[in-house]
Amino acid sequence: MAVLDIKNLNVAYKSRNEKVFAVDNVSLSISEGDSVGIVGESGSGKSTLAMAILRLLSENDTEITGEIDFKGKDLLKMDINEFNKIRWKELAVVFQKSMNALSPIHKIGSQLEDIYRVHEPKIAKQKLKEKILSLFKLVNLSDRVYNLYPHELSGGMLQRVSIALSLIHKPPLLILDEATTALDVVTQGQILSEIQKLEQDIKMTRIMITHDMSVVANSCKKVVVMYAGKIMEVGNVEDVLIKPTHPYTQGLMKSFPTLKGEKKELSGIKGFLPNMSEKNKGCIFAPRCSFVQEVCHKVAPKEFEIKSGHLSACHLHGSEIN
Template identity: 60%
Template sequence: MALLELKNVNVRYIMKDKKVHACQHVSLEIEEQDSIGIVGESGSGKSTLASAVLRLLPQRITQVDGEILYNGKDLLKLTKDEMDALRWTDLSIVFQKSMSALSPVHKVGAQMEDVYRVHFPNAEKEEIKQRVYDLFKVVNLSDRVYELYPHELSGGMMQRVSIALSLLHNPRLLVLDEATTALDVVTQSQILREIMSLEQNLNVTRIMITHDVSVVASTCKKIAVMYAGRLMESGETKDVLVNPQHPYTQGLLKSFPSFKGAKNDLRGIPGSLPDLSQEIPGCVFAPRCPFATEKCRTVEPELKTVNGKGNWKVACHKVGGE
């Protein structure tokens, strides 16, 4: 049984006069101790999907349906108290903007204590401090950070604090939402190495939300490609990136420089994302796809297996000779 299974998940943002279909018919399986990167351009629904999994979307303006099964339990059917009990202990997240995730008027240690006491309200201060110190060592931070305010830290240090915060209660599933995007390449590389080390030492399953295909190529076993709220292609990273089947995946890869083999000119994907408040017939990528046919513009493709590999799936009519 998969640790996390998404079945036909749909997310809609409710506006005054329209609904924006941010995610549609997303189905995905994540095994225990997997590492999967969800990629796609801005507006493709990656962060919305992650927030839906952790039920962080405001109910007043969103509708979520389908099934989000964690360890066999549908998270969408849990009560608020049941869901709160899972956050930090089973499910945890590291946000992109660590400065926004941390209170600027409280010391780092005080914030770590508050989170720790959510699940252990009677914990002694020294017990919490020792746990935090242990995590600081794991993410390469000095103990002195405990007594500092967030504005006294660099961007890389704040991101390390956010990672330590997310690991306070040894979660089984860790979501990193563009967690290294705002960092310089050296700091990003250091933090990614530390994250991969954490997975091996703590048996953490990781979902990485990013628009950077190179990050997924170097740190994730599996990849899922999203466009306009739909899943375009998913499978083992080595399969998808070496021989991408969906035209959108192919276009993404052509927009990133290659560090091995022949050097090719970078090419963007012409056009822009569709209006997700409108009903879109056929394949959502058809208006930008160089291989689109009349069938693509009228019939929505289903996810189908590639080359007999059950975990490599593509939503494209041209795959399999159709």
Template identity: 65%
Template sequence: MNQLLEIKDFSVTYVNKSKKVYAVKNVNLKINKGDSLGIVGESGSGKSTLAMALLRLLPEKNTQITGKANFIGKDLVQLNQKELKNIRWNELAVVFQKSMNALSPVHRIGPQIEDIYRVHKPNASKEEIFSRITYLLRLVNLSERVYTLYPHELSGGMLQRVSIAISLVHNPKLLIMDEATTALDVVTQGQILDEIVKMEQTLDVTRIMITHDISVVAASCNKIAVMYAGEFMEIGYVKDVLKNPKHPYTRGLLSSFPSLKGEKLKLTGISGYLPNLSVKQEGCIFAPRCQQATEKCKQEKPLGVEMNENTVWCHLYSSGGELINEDQKPVYKD
């Protein structure tokens, strides 16, 4: 298979004088070319930390990143600043929730994008840049007129579209969207998601979508990873995981979303709160909030169980599915 990104034993720890906070713990993940992966979880579950660590945007002074992140032959963890500079925008791009705030208020949209374009292609001609930018603006459903406008003349949705267009200037292989549509209105969000999905088919980008809204993932991704307290709970295809959730946490998360058109079922949340991440916990991290937790869950960390191409980290299935080896190599059935 055409693998784009492989994260192995990836951990992120925030360190300060008095304590260490284990924000992401020994995560393993594989992303193939053309995938669109949605990472969901509560706030504080480490979704953004994972993305920021992959992009190497965290301050190096007080964060420790261990493990491997193999991105098309390069280990993102080991790269130095100069090598990172070459990768950013060219192969790896990001859109944040408030990316639009990064736009300069005193420059027109077009020249701003030109500057970004020139960072990697200093000798590009004006015509080349113009045609590329207007092509991208059209792709995100904006008119060419935007090129000569100032950011304050555009609405929030349009600015976010501009940020998405900027992230695509150099045709990156991997696009990370960290809550990129959260601040937008329902109508704008729906339309942008629709555009992103269409755009992906034409541009051949792989996407990681970080959000707390499962419906966004359902509408725009093919794979989903459920994250809790710095660990993955369940990874699999959207249609399997949302239709037939295996992990108790996924089930709890899904039952706290009301359905739009279906029956009005009683909403049930997950009682309790996120654990203190500065303390290393024995056993399954979700066990204190899990209603199906047994003694085993409190003592032993569950290993990933492979079930029909989906992986679940839960003791409930350790006998049912096939166990993955210690070094987390997936075992495929014939």
């Protein structure tokens, strides 16, 4: 059963003279209990995709078309008051620097209480405090944080508070946008392990946007590779990351070191992201691709099914690329 079904989603940032096509005709289905990592270079449209799902993009500055179906309802057509009733309770988010959203003049505990009561105003104070302290334990924070102010915590501790806050209602859908970047490796591993347990207990679905391929490899079931607003490859982690079939995915993997197996020489992907204010007729990755063919400049590739659940948008049609 699909918790989130995105169909032909387009997001363009508007300015006086042009549009920047940040998300270009993206379709993606995410099932209940899935943990999906979204990877790609900066500027590939990953965060814009998350912001569109959460309806955090300004209507004055963006143009959005398509469908975002969440549990049977199109989020884009939903009345904003109706959407606010499910935001945070049914779909929550943690951004890279979400700790900056905390009030500097209120204690951590009172802030979390106030946010929880937006959806559950009648909960007893002691019961709510116990709930918050149990979340602090989950993200490796001591009980004393409850009575501290934000300036008394480190950046990493504040980020852990934000992660605890996102889990306070045990939402069916959780989006983490570079949410663990500010954490040390040990704490990051502990939190992701606890989130994975929570996913099993309440069938929570997670979307994880990150530049760290190891985080996706160790904590996600599926991976989506984005480039210049488009999906290049999607499939199970063991398929896409171990044997990628799209030249862009292979380029990403060659730029990432490994701690196991044979030693390999690291290499980057030559060139830069294209001008995303211009619509491209062919493959958007063609100017940087080592396997480019004449057809790549003229015709946009369709998604080719390499095996069940593993898709690659490339004219090479999933053949091995050496």
